[in-house]
Amino acid sequence: MERTFSTKAYLDMELLRFTTAGSVDDGKSTLIGRLLYDSKSIFEDQLDAVKRASVQKGSEHLNLALFTDGLRAEREQGITIDVAYRYFATPQRKFIIADTPGHIQYTRNMVTGASTANAAIVLIDARNGVIEQTHRHAFIASLLGIPHIIVCINKMDLMDFREDVYTSIMTDFQNFADKIFPGKDMRFIPISALKGDNVVKPSENMPWYNNGTLLYHLETIPISQDHDLVHPRFPVQYVIRPESDEFHDYRGYAGRVAGGFFHPGDKIVVLPSGIESEITSVDTLSGPISEAHAPMSVTLTLKDDVDLSRGDMIAGAGDVPLQSCDISAMICWMNQKPLQLHGKYALRHTTRDSRCIIKEIDYVLNISTLEKMTDNKTIRMNDIALIQLRSTKPLFFDPYTTNRITGSVILIDESTNETVAAGMIV
Numbered sequence: 451m452e453r454t455f456s457t458k459a460y461l462d463m464e465l466l467r468f469t470t471a472g473s474v475d476d477g478k479s480t481l482i483g484r485l486l487y488d489s490k491s492i493f494e495d496q497l498d499a500v501k502r503a504s505v506q507k508g509s510e511h512l513n514l515a516l517f518t519d520g521l522r523a524e525r526e527q528g529i530t531i532d533v534a535y536r537y538f539a540t541p542q543r544k545f546i547i548a549d550t551p552g553h554i555q556y557t558r559n560m561v562t563g564a565s566t567a568n569a570a571i572v573l574i575d576a577r578n579g580v581i582e583q584t585h586r587h588a589f590i591a592s593l594l595g596i597p598h599i600i601v602c603i604n605k606m607d608l609m610d611f612r613e614d615v616y617t618s619i620m621t622d623f624q625n626f627a628d629k630i631f632p633g634k635d636m637r638f639i640p641i642s643a644l645k646g647d648n649v650v651k652p653s654e655n656m657p658w659y660n661n662g663t664l665l666y667h668l669e670t671i672p673i674s675q676d677h678d679l680v681h682p683r684f685p686v687q688y689v690i691r692p693e694s695d696e697f698h699d700y701r702g703y704a705g706r707v708a709g710g711f712f713h714p715g716d717k718i719v720v721l722p723s724g725i726e727s728e729i730t731s732v733d734t735l736s737g738p739i740s741e742a743h744a745p746m747s748v749t750l751t752l753k754d755d756v757d758l759s760r761g762d763m764i765a766g767a768g769d770v771p772l773q774s775c776d777i778s779a780m781i782c783w784m785n786q787k788p789l790q791l792h793g794k795y796a797l798r799h800t801t802r803d804s805r806c807i808i809k810e811i812d813y814v815l816n817i818s819t820l821e822k823m824t825d826n827k828t829i830r831m832n833d834i835a836l837i838q839l840r841s842t843k844p845l846f847f848d849p850y851t852t853n854r855i856t857g858s859v860i861l862i863d864e865s866t867n868e869t870v871a872a873g874m875i876v
Contacts, residue, residue, distance in 0.1 A: 463539065466673055469548040469564040469596070471587035472573030477604045481573065481643035481664075482536060482549050483514025488650035489665060491538035514643070535563075542669040557817060557832040558784040560590060561872055565858070568673045569598040571664075572623075576609045576640075580622040586817050588623070592631040593780065593834070593874065595854055597676045599627070599636045600667055607642040611655040616640040637667055677744035678853040682710030682718070682766035685800035685856075689759055690749055702733060702749035703758055708800065708855040709848070710766060712742045712750060717767035720756050721846045726767055728753040744855075761802035763846045771846045771856055776809075779859060779873035780850075782834050787863075787870075789829035789837075795870065796862040797841050800855065804843040805864075812836040836876070850874035 470478040483500075486492050500516045507513060534549040548563030564570060570591040574584055591599060601623055609615045620638045627636060639648055640659050647653035650665045662670075690702040712718075716729045732742045733749040742748040750764060758764075765771060783789055789808065797806040813822040814835040822836075829835045850857030861871040 463544045465544045467546045467567045468569040469567040470571045473583040476573040476575045477643045480514045484643045484649045561782040564594050570596045571600045574603050576603050576605045579619050598671050601638045603640045606640045607645050613658045678709035683708040684764040686762045687801050702751050704749045706747045707744045709853050718764050719767050721763045725756050771848050773844050775841050775844050779875050780836050781871040781873040783829045783871050785870035796864050799845045799859045804841045806839045806841040810838040
């Protein structure tokens with residue numbers, strides 16, 4: 451790689467996670483390959499391996515898709531099957547890319563890759579325009595609460611780089627998007643992933659577009675407000691008791707801030723007990739700090755000796771989350787065995803483990819038409835459905851639209867220990 455960073459500068463750099471979504475052959479893997487290649491984020495041995503593989507496949511050009519399609523089956527079929535994660539950095543930001551499949555049967559893979567993303571790149575083939583699969587991916591992006599949408603209209607080289615083609619597709623997508631996520635931060639970019647137009651370098655073939663390249667948008671999207679910075683939430687992961695002479699009486703509660711801010715002197719409430727106390731210090735490995743916010747990992751110490759352990763939550767006094775054993779959740783089913791109505795599953799919410807029973811299935815969503823099907827309530831792999839469940843312990847949660855951490859759950863099959871569903875609390 452040509453770019454070098456000091457260790458401290460790299461660690462302090464802001465991290466953007468983004469995912470790709472698009473139909474088969476829209477060029478998702480090629481786009482990521484182009485992004486890595488043109489930003490000089492590929493090692494020489496990786497480049498040599500892809501050059502050899504390109505020759506073996508009979509490609510006239512360097513096959514950029516091979517940088518991400520790592521499975522043999524993917525390379526043979528020319529499609530993406532599993533989620534491929536790639537990492538790179540520029541002087542402005544660090545990036546984690548989740549290259550997700552475009553097929554309907556891999557919906558669960560897309561949900562997995564997009565669940566932690568700050569941004570989603572929705573790819574549209576300029577020859578085909580907005581199609582049913584585009585609607586499907588846009589809906590899943592809205593369902594997962596991804597804050598920023600970048601719509602890349604690809605293969606503009608095959609449409610002679612015409613502005614009217616770009617404008618028509620942009621209008622079609624905007625009309626649909628206004629129905630499912632009005633007010634969302636949305637950007638449109640005409641690109642050619644194969645040729646490199648408007649990916650890292652501005653396109654000379656589209657002088658009518660001057661709103662920045664894809665890399666420019668990835669580097670400048672404001673993501674500091676993507677976390678819930680309003681409601682203080684701190685799920686406890688571990689109680690730290692050094693039991694050494696130096697820290698004989700130290701008792702700290704370690705975890706990752708899920709929302710809001712925490713400062714020494716803040717009044718807090720401990721859940722589930724409801725006992726109020728005060729933060730005495732916010733500690734890190736490097737020493738005490740004056741403020742912690744999402745998504746920082748810190749240790750809090752409290753003024754009072756309270757009963758607090760893993761799975762409990764510290765919240766701001768006067769700003770507590772919802773608390774209930776009964777929750778309504780939109781789930782994506784990930785297992786080959788269908789969901790069992792009245793079946794029992796292990797449930798994990800933040801750091802809290804419990805068991806639950808599926809009380810009711812409200813509807814199964816037809817991902818193609820977005821129709822809510824209430825007559826056929828069998829939930830199979832890759833299905834998305836709204837369900838009601840009851841847990842054995844009360845959960846401390848916010849709606850997923852408010853906080854993606856405290857508003858999400860996973861279901862686990864206790865007999866196999868497999869994660870069978872990811873859920874968003876509504």
